[in-house]
Amino acid sequence: MHILAVIAAAVLFGTTGTAQALGPEGTTPLSVGVTRLVIGGTALAAIGFALARRHRQRTGSPARGATARDLALMATTGVCLAAYQPLFFLGTARNGVAVGTVIALGSAPVIAGIIEWALTHRRPGGTWMIATALAAIGVVMLGVGGDAGSIAGADPVGILGSIGAGASFAVFANAQRRLMDTGWDPFTVAGAMGATSAIVAALALPFVDLAWLATPAGVAMSLWLGIATIAIAYTLFTWGLLRLSAATAATLTLAEPITASLLGIVVLGERLSPLAIGGLVVLAAGLVLLAWGARTPRDPRPYAIEA
Template sequence: MRSVLAVLAAALLFGTTGTSQALGPDGTTPLSIGVMRMVIGGTALALVAFALARRHARTRTGAGPALTARPVALMILTGVCLAVYQPLFFLGTERNGVAVSTVIALGSAPVLAGLLEWALTRRLPSRVWIAATALATLGVVLLGVGGSSGGGTDPIGIIGAVGAGASFAVIANVQRRLLDDGWDAFTVVGSMGASSAALCLLALPFVDVSWLGDPGGLAMALWLGLATIAVAYILFTWGLQGLSAATAATLTLGEPLTAALLGITVLGEHLSLLAVIGLVVLGTGLALLAWGSRSARDPAPFAIEA
């Protein structure tokens, strides 16, 4: 159950992203915010995670897995996926609007994660996962349709949003494979943070980040980097140890639930009856998944001493 709560807490932090951007200063762009979020968050994630990994290494008995080309490539792959997630998502929002792209990206991620896990392990997701994912995905669709006033279906935008969902699905599955191979969770997530920060540093000279001079802009960047990247992904990876990749991806559908509630309470947005029904359906799906994930994952992953 602690694994479920950790991933749900990560989803809650993920869900504050849109509200944080809305409360930020003028002059920001999605690309500049995304780059700074990754530079700050990826760097902090690497520093904290590697420190925790060293602490765990001192208490762990026996030799760890060998550092070969395969795990290094997989860790870098998670960083690449984390870095490309945002421009793909922003491409979708530019073409089809925020509501439609959010539905496509977040709704596709758990389905793609489950399919990818099945392709890699030949282990079919549980019936509870199928039912909970169906409910949660339906809730996201109702929330998106009920909360939007329209939206296009530009094919390039759809590809971008699905690509964002696929990026997250790959992260969840690759991290799950590395954990199954015996790698320390904090080493895995630290490598992801370092790789994503390094890639976004290359893009930094090409974006306008003058808004960082505004106190509100600096506060927004720090929150997005430290809370929604560093803390959130440490929680997500820690929780992933006790869950399948498909289950973890479905639990992150708590993100649109959080975003919608913040929109109502903080930004003063109003939801239609259909969107409210979507919130209830989404919450029911997440509750069902949490109830069905009470038992330990089989095979049980190694324990982390934090």
């Protein structure tokens, strides 16, 4: 179930591009990203804290106090979620959506695995390495097979932005995993991430043009992006992370480009080249292999993490 929860989250992530494409005129990546985070982060906090309270009532466990380290990790998750968006959009603005997405999504699982290895001294298993390699190859084929040009000729600043986005995702996934390893329930962890990200995004509201929000299409797009792709998606992702490593969860989110590509074909009338179609097949094979290899639940006991 935890694997399916992360994959479901990735499917919701994959609807972002199509929702933006169907949105109103006059939007900018920054204004959409800020609005998405303010709405989604607030909703994620409300859902997460409500589920955490219900979890405590059901289990009879008392509310726990947060140490300074816990608060720092919680703040890190929200700041990284907020930082992901401008870094991701910088990469896509400089190098195109396909190449920027390839670098961001392809780098996140690798960085997550390296961080987790460094923190826990547990090397990712062979199945994860093979599955991640297959998935990364599939993502590259999907990106190069599109019309966005070559990764080899990509703009260096855009590459750094995309890698920064991948690193942001990897860091907050590992921070969430560490919080749960020390006994925090996933719903409180998700709620804290939502609250922090909403506060960070709200600071940027005075600097973006939100005139498009006055239209019905703008409201519908904002609510979908906020509620579905942030609040619901990250609740599912964090709950799934309870029984998965950060590296495995990050790789499973590569179901996102599969969803985005299929929606582009079905909803937006886009076409994929044979290379891109082959990339989808290879990517799907990597995710199936990873899901098969991770079918045994992760040891819920805390890692022996050195300070």
